[in-house]
Amino acid sequence: MLLNIPHLCNRPLVLSANRVWRSYLGGSLLDAIEGKPGGEDGHYPEDWIGSAVEAVNPREHARAGEGISSVELDGTHHRLDELYRAEPEYFFGRGHVERFGAQPEFLVKFIDSAERLHFQCHPTKAFSRERLDSPYGKFEAYYVLALRPGQETGEVYVGFQWPPEREALKRMIEEQDITGLTACFDPLSVKPGDVVIVPGGTPHALGAGVLLVEILEPSDWVVRFEYARGGYVLPEKDRFMGRGLDFGLDVFDLAPRSLDEVRARNVCQPQMMAADGRCRRERLIGEAQTDCFQVWKISWHGECRREVKSFCIAIVLKGACRLGGPGGWTATLKQYDRVLIPHGIGQLSLQTEDECELLECYPPQSAPETESLLS
Numbered sequence: 377m378l379l380n381i382p383h384l385c386n387r388p389l390v391l392s393a394n395r396v397w398r399s400y401l402g403g404s405l406l407d408a409i410e411g412k413p414g415g416e417d418g419h420y421p422e423d424w425i426g427s428a429v430e431a432v433n434p435r436e437h438a439r440a441g442e443g444i445s446s447v448e449l450d451g452t453h454h455r456l457d458e459l460y461r462a463e464p465e466y467f468f469g470r471g472h473v474e475r476f477g478a479q480p481e482f483l484v485k486f487i488d489s490a491e492r493l494h495f496q497c498h499p500t501k502a503f504s505r506e507r508l509d510s511p512y513g514k515f516e517a518y519y520v521l522a523l524r525p526g527q528e529t530g531e532v533y534v535g536f537q538w539p540p541e542r543e544a545l546k547r548m549i550e551e552q553d554i555t556g557l558t559a560c561f562d563p564l565s566v567k568p569g570d571v572v573i574v575p576g577g578t579p580h581a582l583g584a585g586v587l588l589v590e591i592l593e594p595s596d597w598v599v600r601f602e603y604a605r606g607g608y609v610l611p612e613k614d615r616f617m618g619r620g621l622d623f624g625l626d627v628f629d630l631a632p633r634s635l636d637e638v639r640a641r642n643v644c645q646p647q648m649m650a651a652d653g654r655c656r657r658e659r660l661i662g663e664a665q666t667d668c669f670q671v672w673k674i675s676w677h678g679e680c681r682r683e684v685k686s687f688c689i690a691i692v693l694k695g696a697c698r699l700g701g702p703g704g705w706t707a708t709l710k711q712y713d714r715v716l717i718p719h720g721i722g723q724l725s726l727q728t729e730d731e732c733e734l735l736e737c738y739p740p741q742s743a744p745e746t747e748s749l750l751s
């Protein structure tokens with residue numbers, strides 16, 4: 377069907393939930409965010425936001441198109457990847473389309489872990505290009521939103537603090553010596569507001585009881601070197617990206633990383649880029665950390681108007697606001713609502729009574745820092 381998308385949706389797109397099957401358990405907080413009463417942890421611990429990426433799951437749990445977001449336009453649901461392809465310049469702008477094609481070049485997820493995830497490791501972009509015939513690795517970043525009630529800190533395992541030799545690691549994986557594998561790490565404590573990056577090659581796992589926004593390269597590549605989670609044992613094919621253990625071991629960066637080094641290299645300090653009495657813009661992740669995407673936080677009270685210069689996925693971190701787009705369109709957003717802002721919509725207005733905070737995720741090489749804030 378031919379759609380005139382700018383005509384139909386010349387406005388921000390408020391995104392609904394897009395839950396995805398994973399083998400680890402979680403998701404009760406995501407149920408609560410969706411307003412579902414009596415939410416339970418299960419195998420839907422993630423919500424993929426504005427996604428044009430298909431999830432890669434074991435065959436018995438695979439569903440065609442899982443992972444791809446959809447939006448309702450004119451009473452009909454449309455796959456977002458199809459809308460992106462139908463009007464790439466409207467969504468992303470010509471420069472982006474020429475460089476990256478008709479997709480955002482990054483993926484955003486909510487992750488709500490009831491248990492520690494599998495110990496895992498992702499390929500770098502270079503590894504994927506050389507060995508997986510894919511343009512994307514899986515550089516990922518976390519913005520911690522909250523911990524489970526009663527939990528004072530969360531944990532993230534980032535890099536081996538006590539790396540084994542390759543052969544010893546191979547043995548531990550073959551024998552599924554989880555005590556030995558766990559002892560390779562000293563977990564890093566995290567709290568709400570923390571920002572952590574996990575480059576490709578880094579062995580890692582998110583700990584239990586953490587609700588976060590994950591921003592990552594648009595792929596689902598993963599080497600899982602722990603096979604069982606959530607009462608489910610991953611089939612062999614789903615452990616090492618459809619290849620064997622030796623191939624999987626090539627993905628690892630086995631350099632020792634002390635926790636101090638992890639705090640210096642992987643925990644990001646926000647950089648204040650602009651501030652006046654009513655509005656603050658902080659860059660959380662920029663080119664110094666990765667060429668895969670950018671992440672900003674904007675906080676304001678009262679009203680501000682903005683000239684949109686780039687595609688963006690925004691999530692309300694705190695407070696509530698009224699978002700205004702072209703032609704008098706408005707929507708009220710509350711905490712954890714997520715919205716896709718197409719490049720081509722022109723101006724936006726944001727109005728709040730109290731302070732409101734947005735997490736904003738941008739493609740690489742876009743220039744949100746020059747985006748004008750018109751007070």
Ligand SMILES: O=P(O)(O)OC[C@H]1O[C@](O)(CO)[C@@H](O)[C@@H]1O
Pocket residue numbers: 398399400422493494496516581582590592598600605
């Ligand atoms: O292997 P698991 O435990 O299913 O974890 C996969 C998940 O882990 C992450 O890579 C986060 O580390 C998510 O992007 C991904 O969906």
